[in-house]
Amino acid sequence: LINLLKFLMSxxxxxxxxxxxxxxxxxxxxxxxxxxxxxxxxxPTPSSYDELYYEIIRxxxxxxNLYSMVLRxxxxxxxxxxxxxxxxxxxxxxxxxxxxxxxxIESYAAVNHISQLSEEQVLExxxxxxxxxxxxxxxxxxxxxxxxxxxxxxxxxxxxxxxxSINVRRNLAFNTLSQxxxxxxxxxxx
Numbered sequence: 773l774i775n776l777l778k779f780l781m782s783x784x785x786x787x788x789x790x791x792x793x794x795x796x797x798x799x800x801x802x803x804x805x806x807x808x809x810x811x812x813x814x815x816p817t818p819s820s821y822d823e824l825y826y827e828i829i830r831x832x833x834x835x836x837n838l839y840s841m842v843l844r845x846x847x848x849x850x851x852x853x854x855x856x857x858x859x860x861x862x863x864x865x866x867x868x869x870x871x872x873x874x875x876x877i878e879s880y881a882a883v884n885h886i887s888q889l890s891e892e893q894v895l896e897x898x899x900x901x902x903x904x905x906x907x908x909x910x911x912x913x914x915x916x917x918x919x920x921x922x923x924x925x926x927x928x929x930x931x932x933x934x935x936x937s938i939n940v941r942r943n944l945a946f947n948t949l950s951q952x953x954x955x956x957x958x959x960x961x962x
């Protein structure tokens with residue numbers, strides 16, 4: 773899911789010209805919110821919940837970048853203002869986790885004179901500081917759309933895959949041509 777967000781951010785200009793990427797970003801962020809809010813009831817072990825927080829903290833730069841992107845687009849008066857602001861509001865808990873635990877992790881590292889904390893040390897800090905974390909209950913996490921074989925996002929992914937294959941075919945044909953020219957040149961050398 774985080775890699776999907778990274779993909780959306782790295783291809784923001786190209787994708788925004790054709791699609792509303794904020795719908796997909798909002799779905800991904802809402803999945804994280806569902807796990808943050810209700811994960812303790814359905815994750816297999818309590819440590820899975822801790823590991824979720826660990827991954828959010830570890831990958832905080834991606835969430836920070838997403839927040840910067842949606843904040844930038846939600847403050848402009850363009851067509852993406854409303855969908856971008858929905859993602860901004862949905863990121864509240866993820867940002868709360870990052871902003872709550874990062875100073876505690878840095879403090880733990882400074883007190884113990886450690887430059888790089890291990891996963892277990894970060895998990896220890898997370899477990900010790902749940903009680904001071906304040907999260908906001910997100911609206912609509914308990915509501916869902918019925919599953920459908922044909923998703924409304926199918927058109928988005930179909931266009932995306934088509935665009936990628938066209939680009940690959942162009943580049944592949946160009947590279948093949950270059951290889952043929954090189955092979956002919958090498959065959960005439962002897």
